[in-house]
Amino acid sequence: xxxxxxxxxxxxxxxxxxxxxxxxRVLSKAAYAEKIYLQFDRGNYAAxxxxxxxxxxxxAVDHKPSKRSGVLHVxxxxxxxxxxxxxxxxxxxxxxxxxxxxxxxxxxxxxKIRAYTRWNRNFDDDFIFSKYFRIFPNLPKEENAIQxxxxxxxxxxxxxxxxFYPKELDSLQKRKILVGLDFNDAKQDSVEIKxxxxxxxxxxxxxxxxxxxxxxxxxxxxxxxxxxxxLDESKIDLQIxxxxxxxxxxxxxxxxxxxLDFEGEGIYTEGVILNKKEDTVTRFKTxxxxxxxxxxxxxxxxxxxxxITNIDGNTSVYQLPEVSKKGSIISARRTxxxxxxxxxxxxxxxxxxxxxxxxxxxxxxIVGPVKDGKFYTALPSKGFPNGIVCFTLIDKDEQPVAERxxxxxxxxxxxxxxxxxxxxxxxxxxxxxLNIQVRDSTGKPVDAExxxxxxxxxxxxxxxxxxxxxxxxxxxxxxxRGKIENPGLYFNRDDNYRLRDLDALLLTQGxxxxxxxxxxxxxxxxxxxxxxxxxxxxxxxxxKPKENxxxxxxxxGDEPVVQTFQTDSLGRFIFNIDFLEExxxxxxxxxxxxxxxxxxxxxxxxxxxxxxVFEKRLTIEKPDSVYTEIVNYEQRQQQKxxxxxxxxxxxxxxxxxxxxxxxxxxxxxxxxxxxxxxxxIDGKEIQEKEKDWSYGLYSVLMFNFPxxxxxxxxxxxxGGDLQAKVxxxxxxxxxxxxxxxxxxxxxxxxxxxxxxxxxxxEIIRFAKHFNRLYQQAYPFVSxxxxxxxxxxxxxYTHGKQGIFGAQKPKGILRxxxxxxxxxxxxxxxxxxxxxxxxxxxxxxxxxxxxEPQVKLENGEASQVSxxxxxxxxxxxxxxxxxxxNGKIGYHEISYPVKQRNVDAAN
Numbered sequence: 001x002x003x004x005x006x007x008x009x010x011x012x013x014x015x016x017x018x019x020x021x022x023x024x025r026v027l028s029k030a031a032y033a034e035k036i037y038l039q040f041d042r043g044n045y046a047a048x049x050x051x052x053x054x055x056x057x058x059x060a061v062d063h064k065p066s067k068r069s070g071v072l073h074v075x076x077x078x079x080x081x082x083x084x085x086x087x088x089x090x091x092x093x094x095x096x097x098x099x100x101x102x103x104x105x106x107x108x109x110x111x112k113i114r115a116y117t118r119w120n121r122n123f124d125d126d127f128i129f130s131k132y133f134r135i136f137p138n139l140p141k142e143e144n145a146i147q148x149x150x151x152x153x154x155x156x157x158x159x160x161x162x163x164f165y166p167k168e169l170d171s172l173q174k175r176k177i178l179v180g181l182d183f184n185d186a187k188q189d190s191v192e193i194k195x196x197x198x199x200x201x202x203x204x205x206x207x208x209x210x211x212x213x214x215x216x217x218x219x220x221x222x223x224x225x226x227x228x229x230x231l232d233e234s235k236i237d238l239q240i241x242x243x244x245x246x247x248x249x250x251x252x253x254x255x256x257x258x259x260l261d262f263e264g265e266g267i268y269t270e271g272v273i274l275n276k277k278e279d280t281v282t283r284f285k286t287x288x289x290x291x292x293x294x295x296x297x298x299x300x301x302x303x304x305x306x307x308i309t310n311i312d313g314n315t316s317v318y319q320l321p322e323v324s325k326k327g328s329i330i331s332a333r334r335t336x337x338x339x340x341x342x343x344x345x346x347x348x349x350x351x352x353x354x355x356x357x358x359x360x361x362x363x364x365x366i367v368g369p370v371k372d373g374k375f376y377t378a379l380p381s382k383g384f385p386n387g388i389v390c391f392t393l394i395d396k397d398e399q400p401v402a403e404r405x406x407x408x409x410x411x412x413x414x415x416x417x418x419x420x421x422x423x424x425x426x427x428x429x430x431x432x433x434l435n436i437q438v439r440d441s442t443g444k445p446v447d448a449e450x451x452x453x454x455x456x457x458x459x460x461x462x463x464x465x466x467x468x469x470x471x472x473x474x475x476x477x478x479x480x481r482g483k484i485e486n487p488g489l490y491f492n493r494d495d496n497y498r499l500r501d502l503d504a505l506l507l508t509q510g511x512x513x514x515x516x517x518x519x520x521x522x523x524x525x526x527x528x529x530x531x532x533x534x535x536x537x538x539x540x541x542x543x544k545p546k547e548n549x550x551x552x553x554x555x556x557g558d559e560p561v562v563q564t565f566q567t568d569s570l571g572r573f574i575f576n577i578d579f580l581e582e583x584x585x586x587x588x589x590x591x592x593x594x595x596x597x598x599x600x601x602x603x604x605x606x607x608x609x610x611x612x613v614f615e616k617r618l619t620i621e622k623p624d625s626v627y628t629e630i631v632n633y634e635q636r637q638q639q640k641x642x643x644x645x646x647x648x649x650x651x652x653x654x655x656x657x658x659x660x661x662x663x664x665x666x667x668x669x670x671x672x673x674x675x676x677x678x679x680x681i682d683g684k685e686i687q688e689k690e691k692d693w694s695y696g697l698y699s700v701l702m703f704n705f706p707x708x709x710x711x712x713x714x715x716x717x718x719g720g721d722l723q724a725k726v727x728x729x730x731x732x733x734x735x736x737x738x739x740x741x742x743x744x745x746x747x748x749x750x751x752x753x754x755x756x757x758x759x760x761x762e763i764i765r766f767a768k769h770f771n772r773l774y775q776q777a778y779p780f781v782s783x784x785x786x787x788x789x790x791x792x793x794x795x796y797t798h799g800k801q802g803i804f805g806a807q808k809p810k811g812i813l814r815x816x817x818x819x820x821x822x823x824x825x826x827x828x829x830x831x832x833x834x835x836x837x838x839x840x841x842x843x844x845x846x847x848x849x850x851e852p853q854v855k856l857e858n859g860e861a862s863q864v865s866x867x868x869x870x871x872x873x874x875x876x877x878x879x880x881x882x883x884x885n886g887k888i889g890y891h892e893i894s895y896p897v898k899q900r901n902v903d904a905a906n
Contacts, residue, residue, distance in 0.1 A: 026360060029360075030360050030516045031060060032061075033126070035060045036116065038129055041850055046135070046634045051102065069091060071531050073087075073089075073117070075087075078731055079109045080788060082612075084731035090581065106135055107135075107788060108137050118527070118528040121610065145168040146215055146226075146227050147162070151209060162215060166200060166219045174195075176193060177193050180216040181213060181214070181215060211230065211262065212229060218771060223771075224771065238271070238316070241507065242321060242329075244393075244402035246402075248327050249325050251373075253297065257291065259286050260290055273294060273320065291504040299323065305317050328344065329393075330343045338381060343375040347395065351369050352375045353365050354394070355392040359516055365394070388408075388480075388506070390516070391404045405506040405514060415889035417891035426898070429869075432868060434864050437861040445859035448881050449853060453878040456848065457872065458872070467487075468484075470880040470881075470890050481515060531819070533577055535603045535605045549591050550565075551565045555580065555586075557703070584702055586815075586816050604815070673769060674767040675792075683759045697750065697761075699751075700755050709727065709793065729790070732789075735792070760796045761794070764794065770786075771788075774786045851864055868897050874894050874895070874897060876894045
């Protein structure tokens with residue numbers, strides 16, 4: 001075991017000691033990145049539902065499954081930039097899957113999921129996957145706490161005005177509220193407002209007129225409500241983007257036009273380009289996604305403007321870039337089955353070089369003669385790979401002077417996916433059987449991995465073609481910075497204008513947003529092919545690294561795992577924990593030297609925290625019609641389910657009834673401050689589960705109650721203390737002891753409380769008055785930085801002084817580590833059971849079936865089956881495919897479902 005660990009350490013650290021080998025054809029180190037793709041079962045979610053996802057980790061350059069990373073980190077992030085849940089997903093052959101549970105009490109609003117590997121942190125945010133989505137209440141809920149938000153002009157000054165109705169949230173509200181303001185320029189303010197004539201009115205002077213503002217209200221008792229609104233819904237942001245970055249005098253120039261509304265979404269518009277005499281030079285109009293092209297020949301002596309008419313009838317004027325007398329541009333156009341390239345330059349040269357590259361790797365150079373400042377060539381499109389090709393104009397000094405991105409569409413998909421059903425039409429609760437076969441371009445069956453998703457066509461299927469599914473992600477959005485609206489539309493082969501729109505996208509999204517544009521990348525983060533922990537051993541007196549220290553590692557549990565290691569010259573160690581397929585596990589690391597136990601300082605290295613970025617503009621509250629339709633549909637289904645349960649006498653389990661719960665004085669204090677507990681763990685049960693190797697309260701809790709409490713190290717502070725976190729709650733946990741809130745500075749004393757001193761440990765999910773509790777636990781925090789929701793772990797002791805008895809042992813590290821997040825099987829009812837088939841309980845699934853990892857091997861087809869629900873008229877089946885050699889495929893079919901005749905069935 002020891003020799004294997006030395007080899008593992010060598011592999012782990014080798015890249016830090018030597019330079020990264022680079023192929024001379026690699027133009028950008030981004031070619032060494034990984035692409036991470038998460039497929040979700042749907043776009044938005046109701047509180048109380050499950051987010052199912054499949055993960056793919058592939059090489060950026062060829063889409064083959066990555067061998068660099070076997071661990072994927074996935075975060076669920078709330079609107080206040082708090083990490084609500086963190087998953088470690090095991091990746092095998094580039095693939096894995098997992099889920100997030102959304103508690104029923106999760107507040108509605110905009111959330112974010114991001115996924116990254118440790119290796120991909122070398123490339124900043126370029127290859128970190130992120131998706132924004134909304135959570136909506138599972139039943140309709142009115143919230144009118146903030147109303148009538150407007151900007152008012154008085155005597156040449158602008159004021160933000162709004163009315164607040166805090167008693168909509170807090171019936172005990174009496175005197176004043178705190179209002180936080182978050183503007184689009186990242187400026188923040190907070191204002192205290194007192195009641196005046198029964199009203200709370202904000203009138204806040206603005207230095208500038210912002211595009212949008214986020215408003216968050218905080219009542220005296222800690223209740224919060226927030227909104228983000230646009231303050232000028234008629235405003236259009238018109239971006240004018242020359243094809244190669246400059247307007248060059250004396251040449252035909254193509255301009256990308258991009259029009260965005262107040263939400264940052266594309267909007268149709270028409271306009272004109274005028275010279276300084278206001279003569280019309282050319283006209284333009286955009287597509288429905290707000291993108292278009294203008295063509296004209298600018299003069300260096302002119303200044304140009306674009307003029308459009310806004311949706312409110314007002315005219316807006318936008319300046320075009322200055323016209324350059326000198327420079328170079330390159331243009332690319334589709335001409336039949338060829339790619340036409342035109343380079344223009346004012347340099348006095350006989351020839352020009354156009355370099356073709358693909359995902360940061362050079363394909364070849366094209367050298368051609370210059371005549372009258374221009375070089376023209378046309379190349380067969382089939383000589384290029386499918387996807388974004390970058391054409392770079394190289395000057396005589398071998399420096400890039402202009403670039404153009406071009407999407408090369410080869411006219412057919414590399415994979416043929418055949419999905420057939422055993423019937424043309426089904427009834428509800430009848431079994432559907434699918435047969436699936438994948439073939440290459442020659443018709444030969446190939447090995448592949450599939451994900452199979454079946455949805456209710458109405459309403460979920462209507463938005464499927466727009467989503468960032470496997471094709472648009474890998475061929476488009478994973479290679480361009482910035483938001484791409486409705487990326488799936490560019491891959492709908494039924495759309496006759498999709499290639500035109502693709503070209504407009506690459507003109508406006510442009511080479512400036514190309515992810516393979518730089519070599520300024522430093523490999524500061526190692527690969528993570530397996531899950532491991534590493535750290536250092538230092539002396540306790542002089543804090544110097546200790547070489548040749550013998551470490552024994554034990555992962556505790558029913559089947560303990562033991563490893564040994566000897567530190568290197570820098571005191572470093574590493575242990576392979578890839579076997580750990582559970583949320584957390586207690587471990588013990590002990591040090592020896594010369595065969596004797598030694599009191600060395602053992603430290604586990606914590607990775608640097610990845611900063612949380614949250615796009616505030618996306619929270620603007622104006623959901624589209626599709627989103628509203630989905631919300632209304634889901635809430636109707638939930639209401640039907642609720643009505644059935646009410647009629648059948650089914651008890652809702654939102655509130656836990658605790659029998660034989662003695663309300664002591666300390667428990668009453670806690671109930672008044674935070675609410676009644678959802679879970680009570682009796683102190684006797686904690687003592688019964690204590691083992692010989694247990695070292696305090698947290699060691700018992702983390703191993704025996706993982707569904708309710710997670711014990712983890714403080715990820716925000718290297719070498720931080722153990723922290724307790726409530727599972728299935730609001731995301732942030734604070735501690736109380738014997739009816740009082742514990743100051744966060746004393747949290748480090750709690751893990752080692754002897755279990756014999758504990759009377760009970762109680763969990764309160766989504767605690768009431770959380771704002772007030774958090775301020776007591778963190779007295780120096782800004783009120784506007786307090787999370788809107790959170791949980792409480794309340795500990796009751798026999799002697800009420802157990803918090804002060806803990807001591808940290810020397811020469812031994814007892815802690816918990818995080819393992820791979822457990823997977824959960826997608827539930828579907830089995831109507832082969834006659835009693836279940838004839839049950840009157842409604843089957844209201846909108847996500848009908850989900851199987852994220854289906855293997856096709858040895859040319860054989862795959863068969864899957866599932867039962868249809870009661871509430872759909874048509875089912876959409878979506879199949880996404882990846883092969884071992886990096887071929888990507890997507891296919892969908894639909895079939896009708898009739899409602900079964902219940903009387904006939906009986």
